[in-house]
Amino acid sequence: MAINIFQIVSDKNWGGAEQYVFDLASELRADNRYIEIVSRNRRLILDRMRKLEVPISILPLKGMTDIESALRFARLIKKGKNIVHVHNVKDAATAMLARRISENKNTRVVMTCHSVAKPKGGPIYKKIYREIDKIIFVSDLARRTFEASRHGMKPERLTVVHNSVHHKLENSDKAVDLRSSLGISAGKKLIMFHGRVAPEKGVSVLLRALTQLDKERYHLVIIGAGETKYMGIIKAFIVANQLLRNVTFLGYQHDVQPLLAQCDFGVLPSVWQEPFGLTNLEYMMLGKAHIATDNGAQREYVDDRRTGFLVPPDDYRALAGMIERLIDDSALCAAVGAEAKREFDSKLCYSNFYNTLVDTYLSLF
Secondary structure (H helix, E strand, O other), X not given: OOOEEEEEEOXXXXXXXXXXXXXXXXXXXXXXXXXXXEEOOOHHHXXXXXHHOOOEEEOOOOOXXXXXXXXXXXXXXXXXXXXXXXXOHHHHHHHHHHHHHHOOOOEEEEEXXXXXXXXXXXXXXXXXXXXXXXXXXXXXXXXXXXXXXXXXXXXXXXXXXXXXXXXXXXXXXXXXOHHHHHOOOOOOEEEEEEXXXXXXXXXXXXXXXHOOOOHHHEEEEEEOOOOHHHHHHHHHHHHHOOOOOOEEEEEOOOOOHHHHOOOOEEEEOOOOOOOOOHHHHHHHHOOOEEEEEOOOOHHHOOOEOOOEEEEOOOOHHHHHHHHHHHHHOHHHHHHHHHHHHHHHHHHHOHHHHHHHHHHHHHOOO
């Protein structure tokens, strides 16, 4: 069935939703499906999306009162069978107004909820939710949280499609050898954190946990960027606790997987409810053990002590104990990493995600 697929992204910065769209658009293009990106005029977003070599339409996308965007988008969906995939409720409102203007009854609006949150209240938002053809949640936790609001949507319009990640080790031969470049001896474990360097990601908890460990036995590499104020706070903590020789910041890295492949294990100590951690999946895909917190959807894809390790959030002592255990037991670390890869390959791989999502699109016609 020939379907035109439009992915709308309107955030100012590159985040999880933008990476979700990028990977999905790449796969749709490879599958010879028509895919078009609709975006605001943001250089950071556009420069990366242009690498896909797919059509891109630039609209203001200013929110629910933005009539101009709806009018212009209506021209794009005037004919054919269309899926308009959005990633927030404001863009859903724009898509549905454009659908009315276009008078094309063969246009369906799909929204992915990337967070654990109750739906926005009020009669206008309720109307928008009820007109969306399908709402996709990235985890059962996200769906349950939404449904608890009793927003009146029919259950058949709600579905869960667990996220996944692409395998991107094509440039691994060009990756910097971290142990060599950072002078990390063979006797030290190379521990890694990657993601947004932000309070909700538990970076401060991780650093505090490190103060409980023997400095001769580990080196932590942090991949990711954060706000200047918070970066200043955690760097001051590192200096005050004499961790300068044990912690390295690499900043944002575009090709992160070849670097992750070099670690002994990962640590992702989020202190907020993770809707579905893509960073966790990257360690699993690469056959690496990782430590996560038990405060979101993690139990939907991490089997504690079998495919990963779960500790309470904001508990630096428990985290320190688990890190020390993996430092001490290389065999356990390797066994859990191998089991995590088997779990990913059989249940969580990108092809499973992609096929499920395409089936969801097709089911709407």
